[in-house]
Amino acid sequence: MTTDPGPAMTSVAPMTPAAPMTARQEARRRRILQATARLAGRGGFDAVQMREVAESSGVALGTLYRYFPSKVHLLVAVMQDQLEDLHETLRKRPPTDEDPAARVARTLMRAFRAMQREPHLADAMVRALTFADRSVSAEVETVSRLTTAIILDAMGPAGSRPTALQLSAVRVIEHTWHSALITWLSGRASIAQVATDIETACRLIDPAGAVRRQE
Amino acid sequence: MTTDPGPAMTSVAPMTPAAPMTARQEARRRRILQATARLAGRGGFDAVQMREVAESSGVALGTLYRYFPSKVHLLVAVMQDQLEDLHETLRKRPPTDEDPAARVARTLMRAFRAMQREPHLADAMVRALTFADRSVSAEVETVSRLTTAIILDAMGPAGSRPTALQLSAVRVIEHTWHSALITWLSGRASIAQVATDIETACRLIDPAGAVRRQE
DNA sequence: ACCCAGTCTGAAACTTGTTCTAGATTAGCG
DNA sequence: CGCTAATCTAGAACAAGTTTCAGACTGGGT
Numbered sequence: 001m002t003t004d005p006g007p008a009m010t011s012v013a014p015m016t017p018a019a020p021m022t023a024r025q026e027a028r029r030r031r032i033l034q035a036t037a038r039l040a041g042r043g044g045f046d047a048v049q050m051r052e053v054a055e056s057s058g059v060a061l062g063t064l065y066r067y068f069p070s071k072v073h074l075l076v077a078v079m080q081d082q083l084e085d086l087h088e089t090l091r092k093r094p095p096t097d098e099d100p101a102a103r104v105a106r107t108l109m110r111a112f113r114a115m116q117r118e119p120h121l122a123d124a125m126v127r128a129l130t131f132a133d134r135s136v137s138a139e140v141e142t143v144s145r146l147t148t149a150i151i152l153d154a155m156g157p158a159g160s161r162p163t164a165l166q167l168s169a170v171r172v173i174e175h176t177w178h179s180a181l182i183t184w185l186s187g188r189a190s191i192a193q194v195a196t197d198i199e200t201a202c203r204l205i206d207p208a209g210a211v212r213r214q215e
Numbered sequence: 216m217t218t219d220p221g222p223a224m225t226s227v228a229p230m231t232p233a234a235p236m237t238a239r240q241e242a243r244r245r246r247i248l249q250a251t252a253r254l255a256g257r258g259g260f261d262a263v264q265m266r267e268v269a270e271s272s273g274v275a276l277g278t279l280y281r282y283f284p285s286k287v288h289l290l291v292a293v294m295q296d297q298l299e300d301l302h303e304t305l306r307k308r309p310p311t312d313e314d315p316a317a318r319v320a321r322t323l324m325r326a327f328r329a330m331q332r333e334p335h336l337a338d339a340m341v342r343a344l345t346f347a348d349r350s351v352s353a354e355v356e357t358v359s360r361l362t363t364a365i366i367l368d369a370m371g372p373a374g375s376r377p378t379a380l381q382l383s384a385v386r387v388i389e390h391t392w393h394s395a396l397i398t399w400l401s402g403r404a405s406i407a408q409v410a411t412d413i414e415t416a417c418r419l420i421d422p423a424g425a426v427r428r429q430e
Numbered sequence: 431a432c433c434c435a436g437t438c439t440g441a442a443a444c445t446t447g448t449t450c451t452a453g454a455t456t457a458g459c460g
Numbered sequence: 461c462g463c464t465a466a467t468c469t470a471g472a473a474c475a476a477g478t479t480t481c482a483g484a485c486t487g488g489g490t
Binding site: 045046127130131132133134136137140141144168169171172174175176178179180182183186187188193196197200201203204 | 345351383393401402403408412
């Protein structure tokens with residue numbers, strides 16, 4: 001039953017254009033990502049120190065930098081990893097609400113709960129994501145596409161082309177998601193506040209009569 | 216005529232609780248902020264180097280750190296400064312559109328154009344703002360309140376209490392504003408895209424019939 | 431005018447991200 | 461097997477944010 005392909009999913013191009021890696025290299029890369037996530041799980045962004053990541057994953061500092069050209073690249077890669085897991089999980093048990101907006105909101109709240117379980121890790125990933133400059137835009141773009149895919153999956157029966165209006169809505173929802181996370185992580189917004197913001201943004205999905213859903 | 220109080224404005228507590236400064240100190244602070252803005256105007260966040268800010272504003276490094284405990288504090292203070300100017304400007308010539316949502320959108324687009332004039336400065340300020348951790352939350356909160364005030368001013372005739380729903384909308388608009396700026400600054404979204412996102416978020420202000428405004 | 435407490439200066443030191451280099455190891459291949 | 465290019469390691473070196481400290485300076489009260 002785990003092989004049930006389920007409903008067709010928004011696909012994300014499996015970007016692996018770089019040179020193929022040997023098993024050893026694959027393993028190194030994975031060790032690095034795990035060590036990073038572990039360190040981030042403790043003190044957040046600041047606790048991820050490149051020397052420590054290198055030592056902790058049994059790799060020389062120079063090698064670490066060959067795999068990930070900067071701390072931000074590294075943390076964005078971790079985020080991509082986590083998002084892929086999340087996408088997988090959501091694919092197995094999608095939200096069942098009637099309303100598309102409600103499904104999206106519930107999906108994001110699930111993701112949010114995951115972050116609450118590891119606030120430090122969330123801090124590291126989200127700070128890296130928003131601090132990233134142009135040199136990381138390709139990687140950030142990948143993360144963004146993944147997020148969009150997750151939202152689109154929650155939104156509509158697969159295959160139905162979203163309207164331009166809906167795509168705009170999705171963009172705003174994504175903006176809200178990132179920025180609300182930041183306010184939460186820096187202690188300027190409560191969990192409830194984030195939940196409200198997400199729901200508010202989701203009202204954009206089907207504008208007609210959306211207000212009524214509140215009660 | 217410059218003393219015309221104009222329409223009553225959303226007020227922001229003039230936070231100056233700290234010890235009063237001598238004229239000399241006031242001047243130093245101002246020199247520091249100017250030097251920072253100048254450096255930021257060239258290379259953006261990275262071009263703002265603390266040693267250079269110190270030298271360029273004729274102040275010892277230690278003194279710079281006494282005035283602003285970190286680079287992020289410094290840049291957030293610059294942003295606050297700029298926002299106060301903007302608020303002032305907007306107070307003098309508010310947008311004249313009929314629709315509240317349109318007024319807010321136009322206001323933000325004005326702010327956006329200001330940023331386009333100095334993209335490097337924008338980069339420095341916005342990156343600092345979103346990278347700020349808890350140690351800067353008070354200052355970031357001040358900036359956030361200023362932004363909210365600007366939006367509320369654009370939104371409604373002063374004095375009219377916004378509904379809870381509208382306040383949620385304002386929060387989402389702010390999230391969208393910050394996040395859209397980031398995508399633009401890191402080259403992942405066009406100017407047109409940012410404009411669209413802002414307008415989309417503004418649809419939340421008066422949900423009824425908002426879709427129609429598009430055409 | 432004198433003195434104290436707080437402020438400012440100049441310079442060195444420390445931290446952590448990033449780069450560089452010389453030599454060891456590994457992978458693919460004839 | 462033995463060669464060659466690429467990769468990896470250890471460690472030094474460099475850059476920029478931040479901290480620290482001894483001594484000079486300033487401002488306010490007597």
